Amino acid sequence: MSDWTEKYRPSTLSEVRGNDKARDALKEWGRTWDEHGEAAILHGSPGIGKTSAAHALANDMGWEVVELNASDSRTKDDIERLAGRAAKNTTLGGTGKQLIIVDEADNFHGNVDRGGSKAVTSIVKEAGQPVVLIANDFYEMSNTLRNACREIEFRDISARSIVPVLRDVCRQEDIEFEDEALEAIAESNSGDLRGAINDLQALAQGRAELRAEDVVTGERDRTNGVFDYLDTVIKTADAEEALKASYDVDETPDDLINWIEDNMPKDYEGRELARAYDFLANADRWLGRVRATQNYSYWRYAGDNMTAGVAAARDGEKGGWTRYGPPSYWSKLGRSRGTREKRDYVARKIAENLGVSMATARREVIPHLAAMTHHCKNRELTVAMTARYDLDAEHVAFVTGSGEDTNKVQDIVADAEQLREEAAVEHSGGAFEGGRAGGTDEEEASEDAADGDGDGGDESDDGDGQATLTASAGADESDDDTGEAESAEEDASADDQQSGLGEFM
Secondary structure: OOOHHHHOOOOOHHHOOOOHHHHHHHHHHHHOHHHHOOEEEEEOOOOOOHHHHHHHHHHHHOOEEEEEEOOOOOOHHHHHHHHHHHHHOOOOOOOOOEEEEEEOHHHOOHHHHOOHHHHHHHHHHHOOOOEEEEEOOHHHOOHHHHHOEEEEEOOOOOHHHHHHHHHHHHHHOOOEEOHHHHHHHHHHOOOOHHHHHHHHHHHHOOOOEEOHHHOOOOOOOOOOHHHHHHHHHHHHOOHHHHHHHHOOOOOOHHHHHHHHHHHHHHOOOHHHHHHHHHHHHHHHHHHHHHHHHOOHHHHHHHHHHHHHHHHHOOOOOOOOOOOOOOOHHHHHOOOOHHHHHHHHHHHHHHHHHHOOOHHHHHHHHHHHHHHHOHHHOOHHHHHHHHHHOOOOHHHHHHHHOOOOOOHHHHHHHHHHHHHHHHHHHHOOOOOOOOOOOOOOHHHHHHHHHHHOOOOOOOOOOOOHHHHHHHHHHHHHHHOHHHHHHHHHHHHHHHHHHHHHHHHHO
8 A cells, every 4th residue: 555645745736735825935936946046945844745845846847856855865975966966957858957855954953964054055055956945943944044045934734724635535545434534633633734644544444434433533742742652652551552652643653663762772671672672673674665665554564563562572661750862863864974984894894704794794793792882881892892803993983882082992992902912923823932933044144144153264355245155055065964954944943934824814
C-alpha cells in the first residue's frame, strides 16, 4: 500500500487547499521570477503543504526540480555540490529552468553545519535559477538569509478545509464514511493536513466503511507529545497500550525509532535493554524494506516492534523523572566529511585486521567498540584496541567519544605505541637482541680494515684501504678452514634473523 500523502499530493497549485493567500503569492513569485530573481522562503507549521505547494508550482511552470534536505546535507560542500551547481546552470537539456527546493532550511545552526548556512545564503544571492526554502520556524534562520529572500507564510489549515480533502481521498479509495468521522480526524490534527491524511490511512486499513466510533479523538500535541510518549512506552505501558499511544504521536516511524533508541538506555539496563534492542533491530529491518520497496504497509510491523516490543521487554514499571532529549542521530546527520573519513579509516583498519568487509566493520564492529570503550572508561581495552588497529588520537576520539586533545586519549595512544613495540620485539625471534649478531660482509670487511693488524702493509700508504681489503681477501684464500667456519657462522646468524622477522611480518 502506497503512502496516501504522496499518492494524493496536489499536482497543481489550484489543488492546494486551505492557504489561498500563500498559494497566490507563490504563484505570483514564480510568474515574475525573471523580473526580480529573488529566492522565496515558505514557512509555517509542519504538514500544512509547503513542500507540496513548491512541487505544484514547478509542475505549473514546467520547471524541473532539484530537492535538497537540510537535515541530510548541512555542510558547505554538500550544498554546493547538490544545489549550487544546479542554481548556476541551465537544465540538463540546456533550456527552461530548475526549481531548487531546500527543505527544512531552518535546520542550519551555527558551527555544526560547517558553513552550510553561509553556502545557502550565497546560493540564493547568486542563483541563476529560482530557489525555494522550506522552513517550519522562520525566525530560526539567520537574518542575512531571511533578508535575501521573499517571505511567504503558510498558516495552519482549518478543520473545515481539511474535511473536503479527506472526503476526496475516501471516495477515490472506495471507502464509505460518516462525515462525523472525517470531522473528528480533522479536528484532532490541529491544522496538520498531512497528519490528518496519515490518520485516515491508518484508520481505514482493513475497513470498507469508516464510522465516527472508529475514530479515537484527542488533539495531538505536536511539540511535547513525543516526550510524554517516551515516558509511557519506556516506563509504564504494556505492549498494547504502547502501540495505541503511538498513534497519537506526530512522528514518522523513521523518526520515532531514533527517539526511542536514544532515550531507552537512560531507564533500561541489562537483559531488558538487550531484549529491547532486539525489537528495535527488527523494527529497523522493516523500515529498510519500506525504503527499498516504497511499500508503506510495512510501517505497521516496524511500529509494532519499536513500541509494543520495547514495552514488553521491560521488567516491571519504572519510576522517577528522566531527562529525555532529541536523538543524537539528528546531530550526526550534519557531520563533516572529516568525520566520515575517520569512520572509514577505522573501518578499513578493522576490515584488514579481521578479514571482514568495511560495511561489516562499520555496521557491526565499530558500534560494539564504541560501547565498550565509551569515554575510555575501560582503559586497558581502549589501549588494546588502539594498538591492534594502529589508531591515532583522532581515531581513538572518534570511537570513544572523548576529546582528541585530552590527556587520557594522548596517554592511551602513547601506551598503545609502547604495546606495539613490545609486541614487535616479542615476535622478532631474538632479531633485536645480542647486539650485531648478523652483520653484513661489508661491515666485517670495514672492521677488518679498521683493525689494521699489519698483515696488509703500511697504513700510511695512499692505497692502504685497497691494500687492506686485498690482504684480507688473500688471508681468506690462504686459510680455507677458517674462512669456511666464519662463513657458516654468518649464514646461520642471517638465517636466524630472517626467520624471526618473517614471523613478525
